[in-house]
Amino acid sequence: MNRRNLLASAGILATGTMAARYGFAQMSSMPGMQHGGAVPPKTVIQPIEGQPLPMLKEVGTGANGELVAELRASPASAEIVRGMKTPILAYNGMSPGPCFVAREGDLVRITLVNAIPGQESTIHWHGMPVPAEQDGNPMNPVTSGERRTYEFRLPEGSAGSYWYHPHPHKFTAEQVYRGLAGAFIVKPRGEDPVPAAFGDTPLFFTDMRLASDATMPASTPVDLMNGRQGDFVLVNGAYKPELSLEAGTRRRFRLYNALNAGYLRISFGGIKFALIGSDGGLLEAPVADMTEVLLAPAERAEVLVPFDGSQRSVTVQSLTYDRGWMGPGAPSAAAVDLMTISVTGSAAASIPPLPSKLRAIADLGASTITKRFVFGETIKMGGPGGMSMTFLINGKVFEPGRIDETMKVGQPEIWEIVNPTDMDHPFHIHGTQFQVIDTEKSGTRVAAPFKAWKDTVNVASKETVRIKIVQDMPGDRMYHCHILEHEHLGMMGTLRAGA
Ligand SMILES: [Cu+2]
Structure with missing residues (x-):
């Protein structure tokens, strides 16, 4: 039986009392339940918008080739809405956490301090080739009040756009939507095939739902079924931030979908850009003339976007994407504005060319299994x-x-x-x-x-x-x-x- 029929026969779709019929313990205290349905009340407050795009705080490798750091996971508060405090979870007080930047061959030694009251946590190095016992799996929890050091060496060929987030049994979804995630960039040991003049800017997307008191409500049964989607997509922790760039430049962006469940179908105001990298680093050659890139939760992409000055204000958007939805509360089908890029200076006649080759990607060999x-x-x-x-x-x-x-x-x-x-x-x-x-x-x-x-x-x-x-x-x-x-x-x- 397909899901819709299954739900209908269970009497869920039509009744609007889905919450009452589900076995979730925290249900009665959930916001939205008192409104007679499982749809959370519409947020009436607005986050601060239009501030300059925050640059992620970079933590890099020392001169000895070792990246040594501490990540303290703890409750913190953020001013998302002017004059109001939103309780979040943060690494070293920040959400997103620090952006680690290392090179192939470097040794990484990062200590998690779990200061989250009453919950286990771990750090999972998403996408990174690290030994299993260093990978923050649910079977290796760090209990509240404890610490543990993760240690691994980054192998040759591992340059790419990775990230880190908690992965404890039964607390992953909550700890991530409350703010625990960060970027981890590995750069090549040798020369980067992408010119340094193109810059290298991570855009770390997360989302957030706020109640009228600017707190984050607990997840409802609809959230659990469909995956929790926020009302606001943040870029490097800011809502609809602004970035200013010179005309005549080509910019490198690393796009991270760090949302719990939301899909991002990213466009740069219709500008044709080149896709140059995926989750695990560069492609073999740029894929030119892209107008959008779809990122499911946890996916990343690297792109090179030209700004020739013909558009003075470029709205980076997430276009509509139907990922399937069950029950009430489907997200709006309209495109969502993510950030604005204003292009300054005189319009340029030419943009620096794309690199023709990036690197070779090996075949994995024949398989019969x-x-x-x-x-x-x-x-x-x-x-x-x-x-x-x-x-x-x-x-x-x-x-x-x-x-x-x-x-x-x-x-x-x-x-x-x-x-x-x-x-x-x-x-x-x-x-x-x-x-x-x-x-x-x-x-x-x-x-x-x-x-x-x-x-x-x-x-x-x-x-x-x-x-x-x-x-x-x-x-x-x-x-x-x-x-x-x-x-x-x-x-x-x-x-x-x-x-
Ligand atoms: Cu799924």
Whole structure:
């Protein structure tokens, strides 16, 4: 039965009393519930907007080739709405946390201090090739009040746009939407094929929902089902910020979708730009004449955008994208303004050319091993509240300690990720970068248009995505949907890579 029929037969879609029928403990105190439905009340307050784009605070490698830092995760407050305090979670008082910048070959030694009252935490190095026991998995929690040091060396060829966020069992979604996430940029050991004159600016997108007192309300059943979407998308922690650039420049941006569940279909006011990088670093060559790039939650892209001065004010937007929605409260279908770039100086006759080549991307080798991962969702009856929704991979809800799949270190495999559900799900696996082979929908198979390193790939509703994957290090790795509320409700498994 498809989900809509399932819900209708369970009497959920029509009644508007979804909350009352779900078994979530915190329900009665949730904002929005007193309004007779599961839709949160519309925010009546507005964040401060139009401030200069904040630059992320960079923490770099020392002269000895070691990046040593401490990340203290703790409650903090932010002034999102003028004169009001929003309680958040922050790393070293900041959200996003510091932007780590290291080079291939560097040693990283970062200590997490968990000062979050009553909750475990970890730091997961999203997309980075780090040993399993250093990767902040849920089975290695740092309890409240404790600290632990993560240590790993960045291998050659690992330059890319990574990020970090907590990954504790049952608290990931909440800790991330409350503010815990940051960028981690690895630069090449040798010369960067992208000219330094193009700059290198991370745009770290998050989102936020605020109640009328500027606090962040707890997630509702609708949030858990669809993934929590905020009312405001922030860029480097600011709402609709402004950036000023000279005409005649080509700029390098690293785009990060760090939203819990929201998709970003980013355009630069119609300007044709070049895609030069994916989750795991540069492509082989720029892909020119792009007008938009779709980023599912956790995906990243590097782009080069020309500003010739013909547009004096460029609105960076997220265009509408239908990722599937269940029940009330679907986000607006209108494009969302993310930030404004004002272009100063006299219009330039020419823009510096694109680099023709970026780097070589190796093939992963032949494989005869195929695994299949099928997304699913179900409504579970029983319990005091009546029912709850769970999300599945291969018919199973995540269970700590259970090994769902095994593979041999160094041996490439082909994985088919199948999504028969009504909603898109971004598939992510820890510890490695994979390559997309092709996608298939309604019987039409489309080969990946170019080689790219990915750690997260969107699997649209009714679509199958085939990837080629190798794990180079032994250990247990999580794979899961990166709509964090779906991960929370069970859409996760454990892979054991061994000899
Ligand atoms: Cu999902």
